[in-house]
Structures are given as structure tokens and as C-alpha cells.
Amino acid sequence: MTDQATMNLVSFEDAVSRYDPLIGLETHVELGTLTKMFCGCPARFGGEPNSLVCPVCLGLPGSLPVTNRMAIEYTMKIGLALNCTIADTARFARKNYFYPDMPKDYQISQYDEPLCTDGWLDITVHDPAAGDEPRPFRVEIERVHLEEDTGKSMHVGSTGRIHGAEYSLVDYNRAGIPLVEIVTKPVAGTGALAPEVARTYVAELRDLLRALGVSDVRMEEGSLRCDVNTSLAPRGASAWGTRTETKNVNSLRSVARAVRSEIQRQAALLDAGQRVVQETRHFNEETGTTSPGRSKEEAQDYRYFPEPDLVPVAPSRDWVESVRAQLPELPGARRARLQREWGLSELDMAALRNAGALDLVAETIAAGATPADARKWWLSELLRTANKSGAELGDLPITPADVARVAQLVDSGVVNDRLAREVIEGVLAGEGTPDEVVTGRGLVVVSDDTALTAAVDEAIAAHPDVAEKIRSGKVAAAGALVGAVMKATGGKADASRVRELILGRLS
Amino acid sequence: MSIARAEVAHLARLSRLALTDEELDHFAVQLDQIISAVARVQEVAAEGIPPTSHAVPLANVFRDDVVIPPLGADKVLDQAPAVEDQRFRVPRILAED
Amino acid sequence: MDDETRPGEAMPAPDRAGRDRASELTRMTAAELAAAIAGGQVSALEVTDAHLGRIDAADGQLHAFLHVAADSARAAARAVDERRAAGDVLGPLAGVPLALKDVFTTTDMPTTCASRILGRWRPPYDATVTRRLRQAGVVLLGKTNMDEFAMGSSTENSAFGPSRNPWDLARVPGGSSGGSSAAVAGFEAPLGIGTDTGGSIRQPAAVCGIVGVKPTYGGSSRYGVIAFASSLDTPGPLARTVLDAALLHEAISGHDPCDSTSVDAPVPPVVAAARQADVSGLRIGVVPELSGEGYQPGVLARFNEAVELLESLGAKIVEVSCPHFSYALPAYYLIAPSECSSNLARFDGMRYGLRAGDDGTHSAEEVMSLTRAAGFGPEVKRRIMLGTYALSSGYYDAYYGKAQQVRTLITRDFEAAFEQVDVLISPTTPTTAFPIGERADDPMAMYLADLCTIPSNLAGNAALSLPCGLAPEDGLPVGLQIMAPVLADDRVYRVAAAVEAALTQRRGGPLLDAIRGPAGLPAPVLPTTARASGHGGSSA
DSSP: OOOGGGSOOOOHHHHHHHEEEEEEEEEEEEOOOSBOSSSSSBOOSOOSTTOSOOTTTTTOTTOOOOEEHHHHHHHHHHHHHTTOEEOSSBOOEEEEOOOTTSTTSEEEEOOSSOSEEEEEEEEEEEEGGGTTEEEEEEEEEEEEEEEEOOOEEEEESSSSSSTTOSEEEEEOTTTTOEEEEEEEOOBOSOGGGHHHHHHHHHHHHHHHHHHHTSOOOOGGGTSEEEEEEEEEEETTOSSOOOOEEEEEEOSHHHHHHHHHHHHHHHHHHHHTTOOOOOOEEEEETTTTEEEEOOOOSSOOOOOOEEOTTSOOBOOOHHHHHHHHHHOOOOHHHHHHHHHHHHTOOHHHHHHHHHTTOHHHHHHHHHTTOOHHHHHHHIIIIIHHHHHHHTOOGGGSSOOHHHHHHHHHHHHTTSSOHHHHHHHHHHHHTTOOSHHHHHHHHTOOOBOOHHHHHHHHHHHHHHOHHHHHHHHTTOGGGHHHHHHHHHHHTTTOBOHHHHHHHHHHHTO | OOSOHHHHHHHHHHTTOOOOHHHHHHHHHHHHHHHHHHGGGGGSOOTTOOOOSOSSOOOOOEEOSOOOOOOOHHHHHTTOSOEETTEEEEEOOOOOO | OOGGGOSGGGSOOOOHHHHHHHHHHHHSOHHHHHHHHHTTSSOHHHHHHHHHHHHHHHHHHHOOEEEEOHHHHHHHHHHHHHHHHTTOOOOTTTTOEEEEETTBOOTTSOOOTTOSTTTTOOOSSOOHHHHHHHHTTOEEEEEEOOSGGGOOSSSTTOTTOOOOBTTBTTBOOOSSTHHHHHHHHTTSOSEEEEEESSSTTHHHHHHHTSEEEEOOTTSBOOTTBOOSSTTTOEEEEEESSHHHHHHHHHHHBSOOTTOTTSOOSOOOOHHHHHHHOOOTTOEEEEOGGGSSTTSOHHHHHHHHHHHHHHHHTTOEEEEOOOGGGGGHHHHHHHHHHHHHHHHGGGOSSSSSSOOOOOSSSSOHHHHHHHHHHHHSOHHHHHHHHHHHHHHSTTTTIIIIIHHHHHHHHHHHHHHHHHHHOSEEEEESSSSSOOBTTSSTTOHHHHHGGGTTTHHHHHHOOEEEEEEEEEOTTTOOEEEEEEEEOTTOHHHHHHHHHHHHHHHHHHHTSOGGGGOOOOTTOOOOOOOHHHHHHHTTTTTO
16 A cells, blocks of 8 residues: 555646646446336335345345347447437346345346447536636547446444455345446546546436436435546656546535545655556545545456346347437437527626536426526525535525526616525525515515605615705715615615616705 | 366365365366366357356346335244344354455 | 145045055056146146145155255145136146256245255345246146256255156256256156256156256246356256157247347247147257266166157168267266356345354354355255366466357367258267266266267257156166257257157056055056046047
């Protein structure tokens, strides 16, 4: 083991100025089929432990797998959306290794004959070193294959983790859920953008999978998991360096951090004249760094061979074409269309995507709001709230229709911007629909002239110098009096009416 | 010898078989004989011959995505050597590499 | 093992007349029994009790059964009797008792695969074959002994001691389905079910003097068959007559959606073929690679007589060479162990069965290794390590990959042969039953027992073994193997039935009447005529 403490830390910027990073990603996605990969058990997250299990997914002696047609179709969908070739003949293979959460002590996977090969996914990252200039990257896909998930172990002991556990408890509900593995070819030429390329690729892939309707892609529940491969080579070197594989990186932010920290760690090793060890590493969410997995006493030998309990999958041309015909508009094309329709800039669109607000904004617009209003409300008030509580925008208890209604209330002058924020606050607090909050909290703008005139007169009396300026033609000074009236009315006054009244009095 | 005793020990470990020294000695001799005998397959001129993994060729055997009621946790767990909290209790697992 | 379930104490001591009748019932064929039950001449319960009584008397020596399920067998028999009383039309095997190899899962009996590693495992589900037998009204007498995980040719690899050959208790009944074979040859059951991976039905059938059939791969479901080598395992029937085997073949066959390798095609008309019993005009190929040096003279003598007999019955005999058959044995001993090394990985002590060494000091990996070391016998360990070796990176292409290519070549040999002939024939085994202990720690010698049977497993085609007489030098049964193309299972029955009829006529009775009834083993011998007259009309 290399003791990192003995080495000089290398800053990320320094590392990428002297080394070229090469990254690769293996992404596992749990498919959203109704049933498991090889049996009729519900493929559901949660559930009482060991309640969603049968002889097949428990690997009982004598049981046999039968392939879920829908899982094959979903995988083809993913492959087609990633511009892959669908194999004429694909085969399942057994990957043999012993592990308590794997019921048969082998995993049914695909090896040398995967269902989909040779595709790509185009992404765009923004280069902060070049004024956030958009930079397109084509991430090439090596293969998309199908396998089965394992059970879940709970480690019991003082640490609560696998290290130092006294024993473990296994729940096989997850065992046998269809898992698609999407493997990229090595991505070169990213330089300092490597972490952002990795992150954006996963984000783009997530959006794609969501659009295809093949998975709920919830990283926090583990339905999308990433392994990140990283290696470094000195700038201009012809050969690539030794790579490490960082396992189970489970958020977009972590994907970028894992790449970043591996680049720094490997640069420090290479600087010190040491070798990078080819190994599996674990990402620590708290420290943002990686640590080595258990050292291998022997190289893993998975002894792959064709799964004799299953027959080959040989999708007909008709089947492939009918799946292709079912593909929805893909996120890249949709974004380009929406950007055009909404008249937003590339950066605005990027901001919407990063916030996970694209669909919400689209739905808000569909509910009647203008693109500018929809974008404004989701990216300001609501994003702040979400960030504060660490929630996703989509998880906030407010619907796009609610947001559209708030925008409409502002437009029609029922509330002003400030009151509108209170309306949103009320909706989020569960006080009802925007209209119910307006009524409940008494947030309607005061536009009754009788009430306003009194407040205007009071403000004029209290600020004779300002009043004098306005009388002498400096209309811009009215703002101060408007402010005073708004303050006096608790913000509920219709500001434009107040201004009219002031100017009327002092003309 | 076509297979060394150390290699047999490695195979035993890979196969999760805690063999005694006597067993290893015994199996090393027998496996050596068997491997020498089965190596005859290498005499066959098989250039360009595709492998057969299934005697009766079939393809595209699928199941519809329809739920079949699971066994139920009671039946799943009642044959288990050890159970705790409705889960299979297993000895400590060394970290996966 | 299951002393408490042995039927002995529960059985009322029968008087002499009762004993004779019981003895007579155990001598009858399945077809005769089913007809007698359907016709009301005898109840299914009486038939079941007769066989339980026979098991009680003989199994102490034969050790064919690992578990006798007297109570559930009687309950199943009563259910058949009730259905008959209610006027239901019974299936062609309703009420007939059967010995089920302990490799099939059963919800109401333990399933051990003759291994210690499964402990007292009670499967929560029935194998498809088990389920179909129950649906057919077949009475499951119990689970039979076998080589551990079906690996072997003698049942000596059973963790619970070997079964014995009814012809000579000092000899093996063959294997791995030796328990079912001994039970059928020893009149404990008219029918048995086995599995055939490299000859595990045909070879024990041959050395026990009964009929055993390996259907076309995928013709009978593997669901609930504890896997040895998935691409080879084939469940099939064991019986004393060709017709009985065909009836059983039909009862267990047909597409099973739970087995992806199950063939979705109509079951070949095996029962009709068994009744046809006619070989005139058929072209029959003799495979020279499956005879000659290393074959017992008496085996070859009987085989050659069978060839002459077929010719006399109007078949055209041709010699057809299958040059790659000589590589079948080495290919098999790479493919089967490779698949078994993976199939048997799941026996790790984590979820069911035996767990050894879990004293809090050992890791999961260590407990797995201790459990497997304690739970598996030597042959299973040998094959697991051999398979692990053959699949290892660096060796895969030279061993497993090459063996899969040999498999292609053997399949092509068969295809070429079946362009010239309708069926192929050979001896089923190079020798008759060998003495217990003779090959127990000589794996290579043991493996030779499957020399003639393995090619059909590698190619997946149908094959049958039929008794064709006794070897003069030891008086033990010799098997004739008949092989037909994939999904042409009916052909092996047609040829076998013709040979059976001719031999029975020549001999003046079934081969098993020649069983000498070894010392201490009460042989329920009745004159053939008495058997026929005892049920006048029932089989008409």
C-alpha cells in the first residue's frame, strides 16, 4: 500500500498541466421491469426482507432461469438510443465467483457476446477556463449488456461496515433484478475537463434512461451506480498509464470528485517515481478521496463460460426495428428543440439541466406560464429551497401547475413578486393551492384607491423634501415614496398604482 | 506431471474446498492422470469448427414480464442455517475487491 | 437413512395367499398394473402396499432407496382409487408405483442428491417431472440412491452407501441412477426415473437387465433436477419393458416454460412406436468405434447376436463409422466437470443445507470452504477441481473450448450417420456389472463405463438401452444401445420393442425371470403363465 501522507499533494490544476488523464465509465442501471431478470418475482425496491424471492432468484438447487423478454427489449432500447449495433446473436455467460450475497455463487451476465456494441453519446461541457465556452465531446460506448443484480448485505458489528463486521445479514430481494451495464471506451483528450466530462456523461445518460422509461434512475437508491476508471500519462506520452477502477460512485457530484481525486493521487505517485497499482478503489463520500479495496492475493479468475441453462438471444431485424420505432424523442434532440422554442441561451439551458428542472419547466410552460417566468421561478426561489433542504427540485411539494398559477397571479396583478414568493412558501408549507394560500394568508394586493390614497398622503407628509423634488419634475424620485407606501402597507400594495397616485398628487 | 501440487492447492482454493494435505497429495496424482487423458481433445483438428454449447439449438426463449407470487419469507428462510431479522445470517464477509 | 419412514412396522403381516398375491403384483408390468387398477381387479392401494412390502423385504440388501414415503404413497394410491370410484377416467399410469431418483426436488420428501451437503433440505417446490408424475396419478414410493450429484457409474459415490445389483449383491447396479435401476430390477417398483448425463440411465439399466431411455435433450424438463452438467442432463424412464418405458416417457415429456432448454415440439409418438415393434425395412447402423478391444467377450457376443436378430427381423444392417466418437470421453470429462464446477458453487452453506465451521472465528469464505470440504465426497471434489481447471483463463481454449469443438464434430458424425441409417446400435457398456469396490478409487477405470453412452449426451440425441441377454462368462445382463436422431425418440422404441418381443419369445419369458435370486433376497418368481392367467382379461 502506498502511504499517501509521505507524498506531496499535487493540486488538480498542476496535475492536469503535466499529465493527460484517460477516463472510462461503467454504469450499472437497474431496469424498471415489473419482474426480475430470470423469474417472475416483483423487481421492486424495498419490501420486507426476503419477501420478493422464489426458488430461481434464491438459486435453489434445481431451479432454472427464464429470460424476461421486456428486459431484453429495454436493453435494446438503451443500445439503440446510444447508437449501438444490436447483435445478431447475443449470449449469456456465467461469471463465477463466491460471494454470500450472490445466490448461485455465479452471476448470469454477458461476456464476449453482449447484446449491444459500438455506440456513442454526445455531451457538451462548459469550459470555465474559456469563459464557459461550450465544448462538445463524443463519448464512445463499447458495449451495453444485461446481467442480474445481487442481494444486499447488512454488516453487523461495531463499525456497521464491512470492515470489522462480526457477521452479516443478507436480504435477497434485490437478487435477480435486471441490471444493464453500459461501458464506455476510454475517453481521451479531456484534460482539465475530465471530472466534468465524467459527470456530464453520467447526467446525460441518466436523462436518456429516464426519457426511455426503462429505469427510475435514482442514484441514491442505487438503481444507477458508476464505476470510474482513471489513468494518467505524462503529457505527450505515447502509452497510457495503469488504470484504477473506483467502484460504486453513487452521485453525479461524486463522479466528478472521484475522477479529480484519482488524478491528483496518481499524479503524486508518478511525481514521486512510484507506480500506479492496477486495483479497485473505493470512493469515500466524506473525504472526497479514494482508498484501495482489499489487496488481491490472487488475480480474479471469473472462469466465464456460456450459460448452459439459457439459449442465445437472436433478435430479428423486425424486432429491432419495432423497438427503434418506439424510441421517444431523445434528450439531446429535445433540449435543442426546447431551447429554440423557449428562446433561451445555451447557458440557461445548462443551468436548467444541472438543476434537474428541464421537465419541470416544460410542464410549467405547458400549464400556461411563459418560458421566462417558468425558468425564473424554478431556478430562483424553488432551487434555493431545494438546495437548503438537500432535496431534488422534483421532490418539492409543488407542481408545475402551481408554479404556472403563481406566474399567472403576478401577471394579472393579484399579487406582486414579493407576495408571490410568500404564495410559494405557503404552497411548500402545505397550505394548499396558490389561490388557497392567497386567500388564507390574505396576500391580495391592495389596489383600493381609498386605502392607498391615505397611505400616499401620509408618505408625502413624512417626506416633504422628496415630494418637492417630484413637484419640480424629478419623477424618478417617486421610487422612494413608493417604497415608503409599500412598507406601510406590508408589501401588499399594487406598486404601479401607488406610483400613479403619487404622481397624480404631486403634479 | 501436467499439473503441480501447488496448482491443485490453488484450484482447491478457487473452488472453496478446504482440503487436507493428504487429500491434496491424492488429488494431485489423480487430476494429473485425468488431465493427461482428457488433453487428447487437443489432438483433434478443429480449425474453423464452431463450438457447441447446446446439443439442440434453440434461440429466443423468453418469459413475459408478468409477476408470479414469490415464495414468501417464511418458506425462503425456514431452510436457512441461521436467520436474524428475517435475513440470512452469514459469517463476516471480507471486503469485496 | 430414513429408518422411521420404512414401511416395516406399519405393515400387517400378510398370510401366505396375501404374500403370493403381493408377489404377483410386484412381478406385473406398469401397463398391466394400470389396466388392472383401471379395470377394478386390484386397488392402487393394494398395488402400493405390495411394493412397499417388497421394499421392506428386499431393500435392506439392495439399498435402492434413500427415503421411503410409505404414508404419502398410500395417500396418493387412495386418491387414485377414489377418483376411479368417482368414475374419473384414469391416465395410463394412474396408481402405478414409481421409484424417483433423489436428484428431483419433492416438497413432501427430502432431496439429498446422495450428498451430505444438502443436509435435511426440503425443497419448497416440486420438479416439473415430479409434478407431472403426481398429475398422472403415479404413486411415488420414495427417493432412490445415486452417485453423489449424479457423478459416477456405480452408486458407490453415494454419501449413504452403495446400492447393490439384484443379479449379484456383490456387484454395482451401475450409476448414477443405480438406485432406481436396482429398485426396478429388484421388483421394488415397476417404474423408475433417472437422469442421464453421460449414460446414467442407460448404463445402470444395462447392468441391471432392464430398459432405460435417455430422451432427446430438452424433451424432458430439467426444472427441479439438481444440476450436474446442465447442457447434458436429461431425465428419463427406467422400466422392465419397452412399453412401460414408453408410457413413462410420454408422461414426463413435453415442453416446460420453466426450462429454457426445453424443446417446444410435440412429444414423439413413443407409445405407438413401442406397440409397433417392427423393424422390417429399417436401416440400422453398427458403429465400429463402439466395440472391439477392451470390450468383454460376452458383451460382444450378445451384441453380435442382437445384430443378427435384427437382420433376421428384416432390418438392413450397415456399418457406419463415427470417427470422432473416440474423443467423446475426454470431451465429456471436460464439459461435464466444467459445468458442475459452476453448478455446485451454490452449495456454500449460506442459505440451506450443511454449514460447517461457523464458530464465530471463521470468515464466510472459510466457512464456505469448510462446508464444501465436509459436505462433498471425493468424486465431486475431483470433478469440481477438474472443471475449475478447464475453465481457468489460460486453459479455457485448450480444454473447454476444444471440448466444445469436439462436441460439434461428434454431432456432425451423428448427422452424417443418420443420413445413411435410421438408427445406430452398439453395446450399452463395455462390460457387465463390476464388483463393488473394484473401481472405487480409480476414476479413469470408472469413467470407461460410459464409453458408449456419452456420444448421445454430447449430441443430445435419443438413446435407449435394452437387455439383450446374459454374458456367458458371468451370467450378468448385457445391454443393447439403440440411438436415434434428435426428436426421433420413437425410433429407439420401435426397434427396442421388436428386439424385446423376439428375445422374449426365444427365451420363453422376460430376461428378469433368469434372475437367480441371490442369497437372502427373496425372489418373487412366478411362472410367466401364472402371471398371464392371474389377470385374465385385464390386459386384453
